[in-house]
Amino acid sequence: MAELTKELSQVAPQDSKTQHPETQNSNDVEVGTPTVIVDDLHIVYKVYGSAGDAEKGNAASALMRILRRQGRPQMKEVHAVKGVSFVAHHGDAIGIIGRNGSGKSTLLRAIAGLLPPHKGAVYTNGQPSLLGVNAALMKELTGERNIILGCYAMGMTPNEVREKYDEIVDFSGIGDFVQFPMSTYSSGMGARLRFAISSAKTHDVLLIDEALATGDREFKKKSQQRIKQMRESAGTVFLVAHNLDVIEETCNRVIWLHKGKIRMEGDPQEVLEAYNKA
Numbered sequence: 001m002a003e004l005t006k007e008l009s010q011v012a013p014q015d016s017k018t019q020h021p022e023t024q025n026s027n028d029v030e031v032g033t034p035t036v037i038v039d040d041l042h043i044v045y046k047v048y049g050s051a052g053d054a055e056k057g058n059a060a061s062a063l064m065r066i067l068r069r070q071g072r073p074q075m076k077e078v079h080a081v082k083g084v085s086f087v088a089h090h091g092d093a094i095g096i097i098g099r100n101g102s103g104k105s106t107l108l109r110a111i112a113g114l115l116p117p118h119k120g121a122v123y124t125n126g127q128p129s130l131l132g133v134n135a136a137l138m139k140e141l142t143g144e145r146n147i148i149l150g151c152y153a154m155g156m157t158p159n160e161v162r163e164k165y166d167e168i169v170d171f172s173g174i175g176d177f178v179q180f181p182m183s184t185y186s187s188g189m190g191a192r193l194r195f196a197i198s199s200a201k202t203h204d205v206l207l208i209d210e211a212l213a214t215g216d217r218e219f220k221k222k223s224q225q226r227i228k229q230m231r232e233s234a235g236t237v238f239l240v241a242h243n244l245d246v247i248e249e250t251c252n253r254v255i256w257l258h259k260g261k262i263r264m265e266g267d268p269q270e271v272l273e274a275y276n277k278a
């Protein structure tokens, strides 16, 4: 904890709970500087469900609840992340593994600042960007329009977009489809374009959720190569993937989540070996 407090003072002097300060460009930050500090983080979802088995959601029971002025149906809490703490450094590529429902995506979204902590805090040095397979681009627009939109959304200038445009199209491998609406793309093509757009910028903290799962073998190889480059030139990369080979080849550290808690953390080979035996 003393070590955590010391590192905190280097990252975020503010008191408030979740900090995502606009700080210096990641290129100015030295490798090894703390970029993300997760301190005793708890995330709780509130889920509104039906009041009981006898009142399973149908129109009649909903109407009865309104007539009886029962208001909202019963609320349930899902404690998805339970007291997670770790420090990530500039230059780290951290793989997050765990069974379905262990809290991987929740942790990533909390680091991105999309979920408020129930308890604890996330401190980041730089702007975290979440690259998910469902990242919001507009399906009815062409690939070309989406590239421009996506780049602007990441804060790039018109000049930077012009400079990067051809590279993004080449990297995605979608060819002439760039002129067609994204609704005509296969899921793999869409994922490739999203990855190409998101990785065109140097990110302070890049969060990738299963983004590599949908591409074909050749694209996976290319994207792993690019993550390695981003690790060198950018800040910190977090990668959630069920494909353990991708984690082993890409990451220098692995966090194993189990039922919302860290079960093990450290060298990829050691953690993956223990995970495979469990």
Ligand SMILES: Nc1ncnc2c1ncn2[C@@H]1O[C@H](COP(=O)(O)OP(=O)(O)OP(=O)(O)O)[C@@H](O)[C@H]1O
Binding pocket: 045, 046, 047, 078, 079, 080, 098, 099, 100, 101, 102, 103, 104, 105, 106, 107
């Ligand atoms: N929006 C939500 N509302 C309520 N509960 C949620 C929500 N999202 C996730 N959960 C619950 O939180 C827990 C952790 O889910 P999460 O998606 O973070 O796990 P995961 O490890 O990413 O799973 P997977 O490998 O299946 O993607 C699960 O119990 C899940 O049911």
